[in-house]
Amino acid sequence: MSATQVQNTDEKPVFYLKEEHHPENSTMLGFWLYLMSDCLIFAVLFATHGVLGRSYAAGPSPADLFDLNLVAINTAMLLLSSITYGFAMLQMERNAKMETLVWLGITGVFGAAFLGLELYEFYHLILEGAGPTRSAFLSSFFTLVGTHGLHVTFGMIWLITLMVQVRRYGLNPENRRRLMCLSMFWHFLDVIWIGVFSFVYLLGVLG
Amino acid sequence: MSAHPTHESAHDTHHAHSHDDGAGHGSFKGYMTGFVLSIILTAIPFWLVMGGVLDSKLFTAVLVMGFAVVQIVVHMVYFLHMNTRSEGGWTLMALIFTLIIVGIALAGSLWVMHHLNANMMPMTHEMMKNMP
Numbered sequence: 001m002s003a004t005q006v007q008n009t010d011e012k013p014v015f016y017l018k019e020e021h022h023p024e025n026s027t028m029l030g031f032w033l034y035l036m037s038d039c040l041i042f043a044v045l046f047a048t049h050g051v052l053g054r055s056y057a058a059g060p061s062p063a064d065l066f067d068l069n070l071v072a073i074n075t076a077m078l079l080l081s082s083i084t085y086g087f088a089m090l091q092m093e094r095n096a097k098m099e100t101l102v103w104l105g106i107t108g109v110f111g112a113a114f115l116g117l118e119l120y121e122f123y124h125l126i127l128e129g130a131g132p133t134r135s136a137f138l139s140s141f142f143t144l145v146g147t148h149g150l151h152v153t154f155g156m157i158w159l160i161t162l163m164v165q166v167r168r169y170g171l172n173p174e175n176r177r178r179l180m181c182l183s184m185f186w187h188f189l190d191v192i193w194i195g196v197f198s199f200v201y202l203l204g205v206l207g
Numbered sequence: 208m209s210a211h212p213t214h215e216s217a218h219d220t221h222h223a224h225s226h227d228d229g230a231g232h233g234s235f236k237g238y239m240t241g242f243v244l245s246i247i248l249t250a251i252p253f254w255l256v257m258g259g260v261l262d263s264k265l266f267t268a269v270l271v272m273g274f275a276v277v278q279i280v281v282h283m284v285y286f287l288h289m290n291t292r293s294e295g296g297w298t299l300m301a302l303i304f305t306l307i308i309v310g311i312a313l314a315g316s317l318w319v320m321h322h323l324n325a326n327m328m329p330m331t332h333e334m335m336k337n338m339p
Contacts, residue, residue: 029294029301036305043309047316068257075253079245082286086238187286191279197249198275202256203268 031181035188038151042192045147049140049200057135062204065130067121071201074117075193078152081110082190089183097171100179104163107186111156118149141200148196151189158182233288241285248278 053062088103122142125131132142162182166175252271254260261267283289283302291299 026294029297032294032298033301036301039305040308040312043312047313050313050317051320068253072253072257075249079242079249082245082282083238083242086233086242086286087235089233090235090238184287187282190286191282194249194275194278194282198252198271202252202271206256206264206268206271 027177028180028184031184035184038188039192042144042147042195045140045144046195046199049144052136052140053200053204055136057137059135059138060128060130061207062137062201063207065125065128066201066205068201068205070117070121071197074114074121075197077110077114077117078190078193081107081114082187084110085183085186089179092171092176092179095171097166100171101163101166104159104166108156108159108163111152111159115149115152115156118145122146144200145196148189148192151192155182155186155189158185233285237285241281244281244285245278248274248281 084103084107088100088107091099091103122145125138130138132139159182162175162178165178169175252274255267255270261270289299289302293299
């Protein structure tokens with residue numbers, strides 16, 4: 001009894017972590033699962049467009065309607081906003097609050113440019129009489145591209161909210177987590193757009 | 208009370224550390240690599256379609272979709288930092304599962320609907336007139 005007591009006082013207790021490291025919060029995994037479910041929504045809309053994309057109902061075809069120059073500029077806007085968000089994340093790693101905000105702001109400008117161009121395109125299509133009610137092709141086109149645009153719109157609202165949050169409360173762990181979630185969301189929307197410009201616009205114009 | 212801020216900061220550093228282990232964050236070099244690759248992989252399909260470079264439409268279409276797939280992989284790796292280690296591999300598992308479902312949904316829809324179209328009863332002139 002006394003021997004064990006002596007041993008205890010001599011040796012300091014050592015604790016080992018035998019298990020592999022577990023991420024403590026599963027927010028990133030959960031958000032990734034959300035993105036995957038969002039991916040399924042887009043997959044169904046792509047499938048719908050694949051089925052209905054050639055049903056013009058004697059109306060205009062993609063070659064008549066789409067201006068690929070505009071689509072190319074739109075693509076560039078979204079791609080640029082992706083890389084500037086990446087830069088914002090790098091500044092966040094460096095704990096530079098002001099630089100993070102600047103890059104987030106630039107991301108927002110590119111995002112707004114993308115949305116503006118898309119709305120301009122939609123407006124002109126509807127003005128030409130090629131609205132969503134014209135043919136099955138245009139219904140599926142407006143649903144697919146509109147859903148993507150709606151996602152970008154909510155991404156913008158989220159971005160502005162987070163800019164206010166970071167400005168007011170700094171780069172605390174909560175805001176870092178939120179910025180990382182939005183990063184995944186934003187890059188994910190860019191991935192979806194690759195499918196949109198390839199499958200809907202380029203293949204559509206190709207006929 | 209005085210112990211509280213030190214505890215907070217200790218928690219902060221630990222928190223940041225645990226994130227470094229999980230999802231990769233990427234570097235300036237990684238983002239730029241992804242960006243340059245994306246520009247190239249976007250420009251080529253636009254050039255193929257807008258310039259009418261190839262005579263075969265089918266071949267152009269296959270190339271455009273091929274470039275899209277490669278670019279999606281580039282985005283996943285360089286922008287979304289996908290790898291086999293993040294979150295203990297569960298993000299990759301979820302992605303693979305999703306891709307299987309997406310493949311079934313896309314291929315199944317196109318296949319089934321194509322056959323439905325091909326096997327539709329041909330419409331006569333009379334039926335066309337009575338259409339709503």
